[in-house]
Amino acid sequence: MRQNACVHCGSDCGKSPVVWNEKSFCCHGCRTVYEILHEKDLGQYYEIQPMSGIRIENAQQLKKFAFLDNQEIAEKLLDFKDGTSSRVSFFIPTVHCASCIWLLEHLNTLHPGIAYSDVNFPKKEVHITFRNDLLSLRQLAELLAAIHYVPEITLNHLEGKKAAKTNRALLVKIGIASFSFLNIMMYSFPEYLPGGDLLEQDFKHTFGWLSFVLILPVVFYSANDYYLSAWKGLKHKIINIDLPITLGIIALFLQSSWEVFNGNGIGYMDSLAGLLFFLLIGKWYQGKTYQALSFERDYKSYFPVAVTKLDAQNEELIVPIKDLIKGDRILVRNQELVPADSRIILGKGNIDYSFVTGEALPVAKNEGDYIYAGGRQVGSSIQMEVEKEVEQSYLTQLWNQKSTKEDDSPLQNHVNTVSHYFTIIILIIAFTSFFYWAKDSISTAVYVFTSVLIIACPCALALTVPFTFGSTMRAFGRRGFYLKKTEVIEQLYRTSSIVFDKTGTITINREVDVVYQGEALSSDEKSCIRSMVRHSTHPLSTTLHTFLNPCQMVEPESYEEISGLGITGLVKGVRINLGSKAFVTGEAESDAITESRVYISFNNALKGYFTISNVYREGLSEVINRLAKKYTLHLISGDNEAERQRLTAIFGQGTNLHFNQSPTDKKAYVQNLKEKGDKVLMIGDGLNDAGALASSNTGITIADDVFSFSPACDAIMTADMFGKIDSFMRFTRISFAVVRLSFFISLVYNLVGLSFAVSANLSPLVAAILMPLSSISVVVFATLSISLLSKHFLPRI
Amino acid sequence: MAAIIFLIFLGIIVAGGFLAAFIWAVRSGQYDDDYSPSVRMLFDKKEKAAEEKTKEETQSTTITKN
Numbered sequence: 001m002r003q004n005a006c007v008h009c010g011s012d013c014g015k016s017p018v019v020w021n022e023k024s025f026c027c028h029g030c031r032t033v034y035e036i037l038h039e040k041d042l043g044q045y046y047e048i049q050p051m052s053g054i055r056i057e058n059a060q061q062l063k064k065f066a067f068l069d070n071q072e073i074a075e076k077l078l079d080f081k082d083g084t085s086s087r088v089s090f091f092i093p094t095v096h097c098a099s100c101i102w103l104l105e106h107l108n109t110l111h112p113g114i115a116y117s118d119v120n121f122p123k124k125e126v127h128i129t130f131r132n133d134l135l136s137l138r139q140l141a142e143l144l145a146a147i148h149y150v151p152e153i154t155l156n157h158l159e160g161k162k163a164a165k166t167n168r169a170l171l172v173k174i175g176i177a178s179f180s181f182l183n184i185m186m187y188s189f190p191e192y193l194p195g196g197d198l199l200e201q202d203f204k205h206t207f208g209w210l211s212f213v214l215i216l217p218v219v220f221y222s223a224n225d226y227y228l229s230a231w232k233g234l235k236h237k238i239i240n241i242d243l244p245i246t247l248g249i250i251a252l253f254l255q256s257s258w259e260v261f262n263g264n265g266i267g268y269m270d271s272l273a274g275l276l277f278f279l280l281i282g283k284w285y286q287g288k289t290y291q292a293l294s295f296e297r298d299y300k301s302y303f304p305v306a307v308t309k310l311d312a313q314n315e316e317l318i319v320p321i322k323d324l325i326k327g328d329r330i331l332v333r334n335q336e337l338v339p340a341d342s343r344i345i346l347g348k349g350n351i352d353y354s355f356v357t358g359e360a361l362p363v364a365k366n367e368g369d370y371i372y373a374g375g376r377q378v379g380s381s382i383q384m385e386v387e388k389e390v391e392q393s394y395l396t397q398l399w400n401q402k403s404t405k406e407d408d409s410p411l412q413n414h415v416n417t418v419s420h421y422f423t424i425i426i427l428i429i430a431f432t433s434f435f436y437w438a439k440d441s442i443s444t445a446v447y448v449f450t451s452v453l454i455i456a457c458p459c460a461l462a463l464t465v466p467f468t469f470g471s472t473m474r475a476f477g478r479r480g481f482y483l484k485k486t487e488v489i490e491q492l493y494r495t496s497s498i499v500f501d502k503t504g505t506i507t508i509n510r511e512v513d514v515v516y517q518g519e520a521l522s523s524d525e526k527s528c529i530r531s532m533v534r535h536s537t538h539p540l541s542t543t544l545h546t547f548l549n550p551c552q553m554v555e556p557e558s559y560e561e562i563s564g565l566g567i568t569g570l571v572k573g574v575r576i577n578l579g580s581k582a583f584v585t586g587e588a589e590s591d592a593i594t595e596s597r598v599y600i601s602f603n604n605a606l607k608g609y610f611t612i613s614n615v616y617r618e619g620l621s622e623v624i625n626r627l628a629k630k631y632t633l634h635l636i637s638g639d640n641e642a643e644r645q646r647l648t649a650i651f652g653q654g655t656n657l658h659f660n661q662s663p664t665d666k667k668a669y670v671q672n673l674k675e676k677g678d679k680v681l682m683i684g685d686g687l688n689d690a691g692a693l694a695s696s697n698t699g700i701t702i703a704d705d706v707f708s709f710s711p712a713c714d715a716i717m718t719a720d721m722f723g724k725i726d727s728f729m730r731f732t733r734i735s736f737a738v739v740r741l742s743f744f745i746s747l748v749y750n751l752v753g754l755s756f757a758v759s760a761n762l763s764p765l766v767a768a769i770l771m772p773l774s775s776i777s778v779v780v781f782a783t784l785s786i787s788l789l790s791k792h793f794l795p796r797i
Numbered sequence: 798m799a800a801i802i803f804l805i806f807l808g809i810i811v812a813g814g815f816l817a818a819f820i821w822a823v824r825s826g827q828y829d830d831d832y833s834p835s836v837r838m839l840f841d842k843k844e845k846a847a848e849e850k851t852k853e854e855t856q857s858t859t860i861t862k863n
Contacts (some may be wrong), residue, residue, distance in 0.1 A: 044841070094818060098836040105837070121833040171823045179816040210809070230838060 010051030021666070027058050033147050037103075052099040062776050064336070065145070067306030067318045068138035068153075073162060077137065077153065079127075085115060087129045087135065090144065090151035093707040096122045106151065111143055124707065154301045156322060165544040170287065173222040180214040181273035187211055188270040193609075201263070208260035210267040217254050223276050225283075234418075241419040241462050245279070248457025268454060271767045277457050278775045286466035286486050290477065293706060295484040302374070302687070303390070307332075308382065311668050324386050334380040340373045340386050341393040347382035352540065353374035353503070356687045361512065361539040361596075361612070362487040362589050374687055414490060414736070415465050418743060419458065426456040429513055433758040444760055452763040455753035460774040464739055467782040472735045473540045475790035478797055480718035481728055482706060483576050486712045488788060491698040493732040494679045498627060499670060501684035502637035502647075505615035505702050508719075509522050509684050512661030515546040518600075518608010525607075527551040529570040529600060532578060540598055541578075543612055566598075577601045591625050593734045596642075613643065619723030621650045626726040627653060632678070636661045636669055638688055667691030683725075724795045731793050738785050742778050749774035 004013050007029035017024035018031045025031040032419035033053060037045055068074055080087040095104070100119070104126045107117045113134030119126050127147075130140055141151050187207035219673075226242045226249065233240035250274065253797065256267030308331040309319045316407040318333060321339050321346075324330070330344070333336055338351070349365030356374045367369060371384065373393040388394075430452040437445035476483060483489065500506055521529070528546040533541040535556070559569040565745050566579010576585045578599070584599035585606055596612040628632060634656045635647060643660045651657060658669065670692045673680050682689065682696035685703065690711035692698030699713040753770050756762045822828065 049841070098839075100838050101833050101836050119833050120830040121836075122830055168823050168826075168828070171828055172820050173817060175819045176822065186808075187805075203801075206805075210805070262848060329812060 005051060006030050006053075006055070007046065007051065009055035010053075011055055015037070029148070031642075032165060032691040035363065036110070036147060040526055041271050042103065042106060042109060043517070045099050048102050048520075049097045049099040052097045054430055056148050056150070064304075065138050065141040065153075066308075067304070068134070070306060070318050070320065073305055073320055081132075084133065085129055085131050086137070087127065088140070089125050089127045090141070090153070091123075092124055092144070092149045092151050092552050093705075095119065095121065095126070100149070107143075112148070114140070122568075144542060155305055167287065170280065170284055174284060175213045177222045177273060179275040179279055180218045181270070184211045184266070184270045184273050188266055188768065190762070191265060192768065204265050205263055208263065208266045211266045212257060212260045215253070215256075215269050215273060218273055218276055219249065223249055226279070238416060239420040239423050240416045241458060244419060244423045244456065244458050247423075247453050247461055251275070251450040251453035252457070255447075255454065265764075268764050268767050271667065271764065271771050272424070274772055275457065275766075275775075277450060278459060278772065278779075280791075282463040282466035282779075285454060286470045288470060288473065289485070290482050293482050295716070303339055303510065304337055307336075314553070318671055321390055324390060326386055326389060328386045330384050330386060331381055331674070332384055334379060336377055338371050338373050338375045338377065338384065340388045340390045341370070341388040342373075342384040343368060343755055344521055345383050345385050347380060349377065349382050349796055350379040352378045354686070364538050382684045393778065401463070413637060414739070415461075419461065422458060422461070426452065429456075429758065434625045436758075437760065446757060448760050451757035451760070452754065454767060455757045455762060455770065455797055456744065456750055456758045457771075458750070458770055459779040460749060461743060462564060463743040463775055463779055464746065467779050468735055468742060468786060471783050471786035472731065472790070474733075475786060475794060476728060479724075479728075479795055480706070480721045481715065482717070483715045484713075488698060489735055491679070491714065491734050492681065493736055495631060495633040495681040495698060495729070497634060497673055497678040498681045498683065499634040499636060499673070499696065501666070501682075501689045501692075502635060502643075503614065503639060505683055506620055506635075506722075511615045512543055513615045514543060514615050515611045516608060518606070521607065523551070525602065527554060528574065529578065531556055531571055532559065532567055532569050532576055535569075536561055538567075540596060540612060541567070542608060544598065547610075563578065575603050577604070580630055588753055593642070616650075617719070617722050624650055624652075624722050626657075627729070631681075633657075634658070634669075636666050636692070638666075654783035654786075663688040663691055667695050670696045684711070684713075706720050721795070731790065734789055734793060735786065738782060738789070742782050745781060746774055746778050749777075 004017070004024070005011070005082055006017070006026035008025055011026045013024050013026045013082060017026065019025070020035060022029045023034065025034065030053060032494060036720075037043065053688075055522065068077075075081070078086050078088050092104075096103070101121060103275055104119050105117055107114045107128065111134075113131045115131060117126055117128040126144075128140065134670040135143075136453055141153070142152055142200040146434045187210060189209075190203070198527045226245050229242040230246040233243060244747050246660050252268050252275070256269045256272065258268035260269075261263055266612075306320050307320050307324065309324070310329040310331055311317055322341055330339070332344065344365055344367050346367065348367075349369060350372060351365055351371060352362040353375045356372075362378050363375075370387065373390065390699045416526045430449050433452060434445045434449040467484070469489045473483050473486050526709060527550050530545060530551040531554045533544045533548075534553065536542075538561075545692060554571060557570040558571070559567065561567045562579070562583065565583040566577060566580075568577045570577070572578075578598060581597065581599050582588050584601050598610045598612070599608045600609065624633065628651070633651060636658045639659060643655060644659065647657055650656070660663075661669065666689060670680050670682055674695070674697065679698075680696040682692050682701065683700045684693050685701060693701065693711055693713045698715070700715045700717055701710040702717055702719055703717045703721055705708045706718055710716055753762070753766075753774075756766050758769075
């Protein structure tokens with residue numbers, strides 16, 4: 001355990017910790033939570049997992065639940081309500097450990113109004129039943145916020161209710177298949193033993209009919225996804241892997257039923273049930289999803305549920321966001337979002353667009369300025385007049401544009417190409433051997449025909465991809481790179497061009513680099529400057545204020561801020577001017593300079609200027625260098641050309657660097673590349689990339705906190721893995737090599753099986769051994785090789 | 798030999814019972830969260846007394862309200 005670590009959250013307490021009850025804390029927020037828990041005797045929270053508490057930097061966040069008093073909103077959020085109690089589900093992104101579960105399930109100790117609470121950890125949800133007479137929904141949310149588990153309530157939670165539960169259906173299918181498989185295997189077993197032929201006829205009949213009954217739910221319920229998928233493929237004129245599987249299932253079922261009806265035993269019922277059991281397991285393994293991550297977010301999961309509206313008498317009303325109409329006056333407080341395109345009518349705007357553009361510095365806005373929805377106000381509250389309704393706002397419309405990805409039609413992927421040829425060859429073999437045997441006996445010919453379809457059923461082939469890519473996806477996920485589904489691996493593999501966004505993607509969010517150029521400043525002069533900028537809320541001033549820390553503060557004798565130009569003041573008798581070049585020196589800034597500069601003069605003598613620029617991510621130039629060898633790189637940025645030189649140095653001369661791109665430009669750029677035949681990987685972060693991410697072949701979002709908001713995409717990557725993108729890209733090629741090898745193994749098994757089938761020697765016993773054996777060996781090969789290779793080729797965990 | 802047939806049917810009924818139990822478990826959402834229960838069972842129950850106390854308090858408050 002580190003010295004000087006906060007008892008609650010484990011961060012460094014610094015030089016002057018907050019001390020309470022002989023324990024030291026990093027801030028008053030953490031102390032308060034500790035105090036609450038200590039008072040209610042919930043100290044065990046800190047024992048299960050030490051220092052697991054959540055630190056909240058901005059106390060403003062804790063008091064934004066007033067909208068829950070609105071009945072209409074509250075009703076929609078509740079899962080259930082009767083006279084005495086209600087039940088609600090909250091999404092709490094900060095849930096992360098065993099201690100969290102413990103505390104959230106002991107909420108009843110914290111407040112008598114809470115009857116019962118339980119946590120769904122993978123979804124990061126807590127379900128709470130509470131008593132209406134003792135606690136309101138708002139109080140409940142505030143209670144959770146007080147212990148720093150701030151529920152996230154967005155527009156999305158109000159509208160679409162819970163996601164579909166397809167996973168449950170799959171589990172039921174697996175359960176039924178395994179039940180039938182194990183029972184049928186038991187009935188088939190006597191036939192495989194020496195002397196099995198001597199089994200009494202009665203038994204054969206009974207076992208045959210029992211198996212027939214047991215196989216029905218497997219064939220008609222558990223397997224129905226395969227028929228649907230094969231049919232869908234045929235409709236799009238694509239032969240996918242599910243077509244030969246469907247043919248195999250039908251052949252197995254018909255052949256075996258025929259034998260049962262004729263009293264000849266139970267045929268291949270055990271192989272059929274086993275085949276479907278294995279296939280469904282593969283499907284389940286492939287279908288792993290990161291439930292707490294959301295890849296499908298649109299503006300609804302970003303926007304608040306309600307806003308404060310001002311009526312004609314200046315009374316504050318809380319209204320649902322969808323009820324806003326043009327001309328409404330709204331109040332946007334510190335840390336609140338601007339919900340619709342609007343104009344400032346009162347107050348000073350200081351809009352933080354970091355979620356939208358990734359830009360670290362907030363933008364200063366004045367009365368009368370037009371503000372796009374999506375920005376966050378930092379500073380005092382502002383009054384605004386709504387210009388466009390939420391649905392029609394500029395950015396909302398951009399996010400709502402349907403992605404051009406054809407999600408419904410089956411992808412023309414690697415497996416489908418293989419299965420296309422595979423199916424054709426199998427059909428040719430089946431018909432050839434049918435006609436060959438038909439000369440002698442029609443019944444043998446039919447038997448051979450079905451045998452070929454049975455043994456060629458590409459079970460192993462179909463399991464290769466789920467297990468190889470499923471393991472790859474898990475290996476990526478453990479390293480902080482979360483894929484939406486396994487198909488993304490194939491899309492990454494096919495990538496030919498990579499498009500980067502600049503701000504927030506290759507630069508670090510919320511961090512800037514300040515460089516001073518000019519006559520050296522004495523510490524006295526620095527303290528004068530710092531004392532000046534302290535009084536200004538302009539983003540550049542706040543940046544300088546932090547940059548010049550630590551410095552002694554003095555009170556300026558006079559101070560004036562000239563909006564849009566700079567600040568001027570008198571400190572210790574010295575006239576100091578700070579601001580744009582035009583303001584400080586009187587000369588206009590040359591057009592060539594596009595970076596942010598703050599000039600300083602002391603008694604009208606120019607001292608120098610501060611340059612404020614972005615900080616690039618660690619290892620950027622190395623990763624770009626490695627990627628440039630394989631892919632064409634592009635950079636599209638919404639910013640001006642200020643950093644062109646620095647970026648050319650990193651990206652190399654030939655790269656396409658584009659500046660001043662609007663969100664629509666970015667989208668068009670990506671679409672244009674795609675039309676030229678490039679397979680585009682877009683790497684972005686903010687909402688302004690949402691259009692480009694959606695129209696690319698693969699969209700990766702870089703996020704500092706993967707559970708907080710990110711635009712719709714195919715994969716989410718934690719920011720510290722950015723420097724390792726190339727090793728993930730390389731690993732997709734390794735995965736493909738494993739897939740090809742596994743294909744080869746399963747084809748060898750198929751060849752062996754086919755040699756039995758065409759010679760009319762395929763007994764149920766051979767099928768019962770060969771089919772599971774091939775499946776299991778492919779599964780073992782695929783998972784083992786991926787887990788070994790990932791240790792070697794992927795970054796260490 | 799009839800014994801074997803009887804046993805087989807018995808076997809199906811028992812196995813079918815388990816299948817029904819499994820389907821019920823899936824439907825009731827027990828497989829939705831496969832992490833929290835594994836942690837939950839490790840929590841000590843030492844605060845049980847305190848919990849009961851609050852329960853009593855809750856009850857007494859309702860009584861007084863009524």
